[in-house]
Amino acid sequence: MSEAAGEFQQFAAQESRGSSPLYAHLSREICEDPELLALAECVPTAQPTPNLLFAAVQYLLFETPEHPLASYYPSIAADPLPVDDETYPLFRAFCLDNRDQLQSILGTRRVQTNAVRRSAVLLPAFEYLFQRTKRTPLALLEIGPSAGLNLCLHQFGYDYGDAGRCGEQTAAVQLNCTVRGALAPPLPTTMPTIGSRIGIDVRPLDVSAVEDSKWLRALIWPEHTKRQQHLACAIETAQRDPPTLVAGDAVDRLEAVCSRIPTDETLCLFNTHALYQFSQTAREQLLDRITALGKQRDLFWLSCEYSPRLLAPVAQLLAFENGTKSASLLAMYQSHGEWIEWIDAASGVR
Numbered sequence: 001m002s003e004a005a006g007e008f009q010q011f012a013a014q015e016s017r018g019s020s021p022l023y024a025h026l027s028r029e030i031c032e033d034p035e036l037l038a039l040a041e042c043v044p045t046a047q048p049t050p051n052l053l054f055a056a057v058q059y060l061l062f063e064t065p066e067h068p069l070a071s072y073y074p075s076i077a078a079d080p081l082p083v084d085d086e087t088y089p090l091f092r093a094f095c096l097d098n099r100d101q102l103q104s105i106l107g108t109r110r111v112q113t114n115a116v117r118r119s120a121v122l123l124p125a126f127e128y129l130f131q132r133t134k135r136t137p138l139a140l141l142e143i144g145p146s147a148g149l150n151l152c153l154h155q156f157g158y159d160y161g162d163a164g165r166c167g168e169q170t171a172a173v174q175l176n177c178t179v180r181g182a183l184a185p186p187l188p189t190t191m192p193t194i195g196s197r198i199g200i201d202v203r204p205l206d207v208s209a210v211e212d213s214k215w216l217r218a219l220i221w222p223e224h225t226k227r228q229q230h231l232a233c234a235i236e237t238a239q240r241d242p243p244t245l246v247a248g249d250a251v252d253r254l255e256a257v258c259s260r261i262p263t264d265e266t267l268c269l270f271n272t273h274a275l276y277q278f279s280q281t282a283r284e285q286l287l288d289r290i291t292a293l294g295k296q297r298d299l300f301w302l303s304c305e306y307s308p309r310l311l312a313p314v315a316q317l318l319a320f321e322n323g324t325k326s327a328s329l330l331a332m333y334q335s336h337g338e339w340i341e342w343i344d345a346a347s348g349v350r
């Protein structure tokens with residue numbers, strides 16, 4: 001089996017299973033289809049092939065909502081059809097008819113899904129850091145922010161069920177997050193003060209550019225209509241008050257960008273689901289750079305990534321305070337922020 005076939009097989013069996021019946025069905029068919037696998041070959045090796053191909057197809061389909069394939073996309077059709085015997089032949093024909101355009105998108109675009117509900121995982125961590133640093137304004141520096149929508153987290157409203165509500169309750173972006181486990185996450189009564197907001201991305205997406213916003217929509221799986229709503233509202237929020245996005249490799253740019261952060265702000269580096277796109281060497285270099293910076297000034301690094309050891313996404317904190325380094329596991333969470341389980345006993349609420 002080719003590498004691409006293996007990726008689609010895994011995507012059908014694990015990633016999309018139970019989350020996108022349409023993509024699970026299409027993936028099962030694609031992994032047996034040499035012509036479509038050949039089309040997927042132009043995906044750069046570091047990119048997840050199924051995500052990129054499906055996003056490219058949806059991107060084109062947004063422009064042709066009258067195409068019969070669009071009837072199966074809840075993101076496009078008002079009354080979508082369930083998957084049936086015609087779905088794959090229509091998908092296949094659409095891909096082959098649009099082969100040149102698809103190849104061009106696959107060669108130039110990247111998987112840069114900006115998952116807005118991850119803000120519900122970040123907020124309690126930032127509230128914790130705000131309290132820990134005696135309410136000093138936080139400087140948020142995101143590694144791999146995509147369009148920087150999670151750098152607008154202080155402008156969203158949050159509902160953590162019995163654990164409470166917080167944030168801007170009249171904001172357009174309202175995020176629900178279920179709390180699991182014995183501890184509640186630390187939630188703010190008033191939002192932490194945010195100072196600088198900067199992201200470094202190899203290819204930042206520009207919310208004021210129509211094509212970039214369309215690409216952000218195309219990356220969301222068709223059945224995830226709530227996420228589409230969050231995205232649309234968060235794009236409007238970011239258009240009104242955009243964070244600063246710096247184009248470049250985070251490892252190369254980190255030091256220069258950090259030097260722009262005022263020393264009276266608490267430097268909080270963070271990343272969500274970005275480091276899987278770094279090579280092992282780049283991850284090690286990033287840690288080295290952050291450790292070197294941590295010797296020059298106090299800083300925190302909040303890393304929210306999938307843990308192969310724990311088989312779940314985890315929020316980990318590395319703190320550099322007064323020359324001392326400490327690490328803690330703050331929380332486990334659903335990858336899109338649907339639920340959070342606070343683990344860290346020192347900061348969790350009983």
Ligand SMILES: C[S@@+](CC[C@H](N)C(=O)[O-])C[C@H]1O[C@@H](n2cnc3c(N)ncnc32)[C@H](O)[C@@H]1O
Binds near residue numbers: 110144
């Ligand atoms: C899957 S997206 C996640 C976006 C955002 N953090 C979120 O959770 O919604 C990963 C982002 O990391 C960026 N990225 C990958 N490698 C990078 C690098 N070496 N330096 C900076 N950004 C990088 C990609 O361009 C992409 O925008």
